[in-house]
Amino acid sequence: MAKAKKETKVEQGFSKYVRWFWILFLGGILAVGVLFLLASSGAFGEMPDHTQLENPKTNLATEIISSDGKTLGKFYFNDNRTPVSYDELSEYLVEALIATEDARFYDHSGIDARGTLRAAVKLGSGGGASTISQQLAKQLFHGEGSKNIVERVLQKLKEWVIAIRLERQYTKEEIIAQYFNIYDFLNNADGIRSASRIYFGKEPKDLELKEAAMLVGMFKNSSLFNPRRRPELVKERRNVVLAQMYKYDFIDEKLKDSLQQTDLDLNYSPESHREGIATYFRGYLDGFMKDWMKKNPKPDGTKYNLYNDGLKIYTTIDSRMQTYAEQAVQQHMPRLQAEFFHQNTPKRNPTAPFLDLTLGAIDTLMWRSMRQSERWRHMKYDLKKSNKKIEESFEKPVQMSVFAWKDGQPTEIDTIMKPVDSMRYYKSFLRTGMMSMDPQTGHVKAWVGGMNYRHFQYDMVKQGKRQIGSTFKPLVYSSAIDQLHFSPCDEFPDTPFCIEANKYGNPEEWCPRNSNGENDYGGTRTLKNALANSVNTITARLIDKVGPQTVVNLARKLGIDSEMLPVPSIALGTPDISVYEMVGAYATFANQGVYTKPVMVTSIEDKNGTLLYQFKPETRDVLSAETAYVTVKLMEGVTQSGSGARLRGKGREAYRADYREIITGYPYEFTNPIAGKTGTTQNQSDGWFMGMVPNLVTGVWVGAEDRAAHFASITYGQGAAMALPIWGLYMKSCYADEALNISTAEFVEPENLSIKVDCSEVEEGDVEDNEKEELPDDLEF
The missing domain is CATH 3.40.710.10 (DD-peptidase/beta-lactamase superfamily)
Structure with missing residues (x-):
């Protein structure tokens, strides 16, 4: 009897624990559900609605496209971002991303339960649990996390909710494309398209395995893993990505080992308003677009933003012919300039680079140029300086970088020079159009x-x-x-x-x-x-x-x-x-x-x-x-x-x-x-x-x-x-x-030509050109 009572008591005690387990378990689920509902409703801060999820607000650069389909340049203010679709990504990029950031990406719906449980048990020491969808949510809608533990938990809840919504709104491929497009790879490389072009001079589709691995490695922290400042550190990070790709069977061990021994092999090609191809044309285009936007507002009446609205401008410029034109200028001008400098040494021309001007006339020319300069305008109207103060500033030596031809290539020379002397220096250069x-x-x-x-x-x-x-x-x-x-x-x-x-x-x-x-x-x-x-x-x-x-x-x-x-x-x-x-x-x-x-x-x-x-x-x-x-x-x-x-x-x-x-x-x-x-x-x-x-x-x-x-x-x-x-x-x-297909043919002769054009029977006289090809003299003058 006593034994039966004891067994009954044990059973009752066990039942109590089971009951409490289920109360706590179901209560936890309920609590999490309530937290999710509260987060979803915006109780912990504003949440994106359906419209925002469908069209996340990101600044997109305006792209200038040549007649042969090449990007000539972009207009942007802070974000040099041009989005690409999933199909425009190299398979190496996708594989490297999955292996490094979210190996179970295709198996979850925004939250990796196994990874989250592992992170909770190990208190984060075994790696984070953020999925690609969560990281995208973070970048799109609430940025960096807070240091306050409570706020961090609430942000994580919001991140989970947004990640689940993103998974419902977009396909897996679209999420990957957005993730690549949103990230800032530094050096004006906003998004994978800019990063591919700036660091390797390629489109994302054309990236090689080790190049893709380097860019994916930068997702960890692009400020730290900056290939221009810390190439060795970036190489180590790239090799970690390659190891992850081997771990998840995207590449074999032999390929991993061989690639880990290679350098980064950057082909750094900065994309700025003053560098790259067709810079002067882009300068003209800037004015053309601003005039066009004044006359052509958006359907809602607001004005287009040249630097943020992601317009595409299709131009007639042929990138190949533009390159040939710029090469021709750079091949001829330094040689012509060298001769001009040769003729304008102080011995040969004391008033160099000017001819036929008195010293007084040169002073007048320089004074007029000072008044027309950007330096004068800035000091006069922005800084409200007097004319005397401005003129004095032109006589004070300052540190500057000036243009020069070196070995037939344009370069910059760091020097200390008076602004007035730099003006005269630039007037000695021949220019072209x-x-x-x-x-x-x-x-x-x-x-x-x-x-x-x-x-x-x-x-x-x-x-x-x-x-x-x-x-x-x-x-x-x-x-x-x-x-x-x-x-x-x-x-x-x-x-x-x-x-x-x-x-x-x-x-x-x-x-x-x-x-x-x-x-x-x-x-x-x-x-x-x-x-x-x-x-x-x-x-x-x-x-x-x-x-x-x-x-x-x-x-x-x-x-x-x-x-x-x-x-x-x-x-x-x-x-x-x-x-x-x-x-x-x-x-x-x-x-x-x-x-x-x-x-x-x-x-x-x-x-x-x-x-x-x-x-x-x-x-x-x-x-x-x-x-x-x-x-x-x-x-x-x-x-x-x-x-x-x-x-x-x-x-x-x-x-x-x-x-x-x-x-x-x-x-x-x-x-x-x-x-x-x-x-x-x-x-x-x-x-x-x-x-x-x-x-x-x-x-x-x-x-x-x-x-x-x-x-x-x-x-x-x-x-x-x-x-x-x-x-x-x-x-x-x-x-x-x-x-x-540049023509080598004759010009088209019109029908019924009545004017004689063949002068072969007429004596042409001596061929002496009024713009003569004189033999060079000793050039002393």
Whole structure:
């Protein structure tokens, strides 16, 4: 009896423990459920709603895309982020992420119960339990955790709730893609696309195994595992990722061991507004987009944000041709600059880099430049400094980095210099502008506004306007052909010619001279020979026959909006015009007389791919196809026997070795039809070359910031030596790339051509160019 009572008592005691176990167990579940409900309802802080989960708020960079599908650059403020889809990720990225961050990712619904229990039992010493979904929730909606234990627990609850919601909202693949897209990999590498391009110069799809492992390793702490500052530490972390991939059978031991011995092999390619490809074009595009956004608000009436809204701008620039153009500039300009410095030593030119200026005039020029500088503007209007204080600041040496050419490459030199001296130093550099365009479509294929955007930000394609010299003469000839039906074979006397005073509003008699004065006259010349050799007197005869206003009217129809006075002297290229305008004008001749306005942007889309803008071609008939063709045939003479003949490999062979080096690539030995015109302005301040083939028109200008900085003689100061080599180098690269399909064909001859263009039966006279190819002298002056 006693034994039975004892057994009953034990059973009752055991039942009590079981009851308490279930009370505690079910109570715990209930408590957790209540906590989840409270967290979900926002009792512990704001929680994202369905709309926010569907469209998480992230800043997305605007992407600039070339015509051949490459990213030229981005507009962003803080976040250089361009999202990619799961399909655009390398399989190595996904495998490395799963192995390192969440091995059971495909088996849970946002929370890894086994990992959470392990972390609770071991108090976190065995590793964390955050799943990829939880980490994504943390980055998207509540950031870094608090140090307060209670707040950390509440944040973890919220993280769990958001993770579960994310798993319901998105597929596993979409969560992985979002996780890669949201992370900050440092060095302006926001998201996996930027990180892949910046650290390895690749798209995410193209990453190799060890590259993917390095980037996944940075998820632990990108500030600590920064490959630029701590490469050895990053390598160790990468090797941990490779070990994890081996552990979970993504790679074998042999591959793991071999890769762990390799270096990081970074190909660091920073993406900033002042670096990379097509920087000057991107500078233009910044203004274009801001104007467009003012006129085109979002559907809700708010304005688009160029730096945060993830727009996609599709441009006409071809990344290959843009690269060739920039390479041509960097190949020619340092050699030309070296000669300019050689001629402007203190011994040879005490007022270097200026010529023909008194010391007083130079002081005035520098004072005016100071007043126009960004330093002056900042101190005057932002810092409210007096003019005296500002002027004094220009005389105080400061530490700075200045531009220089070194071994043919742009570089920076750290130095201490007075700001006024740095201004004079930069005025000694020759600059350039270049644009290339398809004449039929108007699509601009390459745009190089200068040598180095970081140090020379003024764009010499569209912003800068310079005197154009003889490159304006084809417009005079074209007017004469259009109005008077002249032929390239028509002959004119090569004798002095004057236009009397007050004719065409000219206050004085105008008597242009040829380059060699009285020794450069005699006999007759055909129009083809006259243009090829840039004979000023014959050009003057032509503008007298058609009138300056006719030429100005034609220039306006050809898209030249710059100021042009209808006076006879415009025949020799006195107006200041941009490269952009000149390329558009010349393209009309190649396009059978139809002007097509240059196009840079074809379409704009929002981050969802919705079309926001589609360009509409702007064209107009300007000249008959016959007039345009005859003008082209005239300009072919320039490259056959005139100042552009070196493109054919013709000309003197006795050039001094260093001169041949400066006109890089000579002889170019092009054999296909090329129409073009060189231009050299007064005192050799500006050198131009306009060149075209049937499907590509390209203009190049070279000169210094101030016209007083120039070569002393025409040997190096002519367009054929300053600008033409850039065109030649660029076209050689374009022709070498057969995928570009740059034409080598004849220009299209119109039907029923009535004007004679074959002048082979006419005596062309001596080939002596007014923009002469002089042999280099000893350069003492």
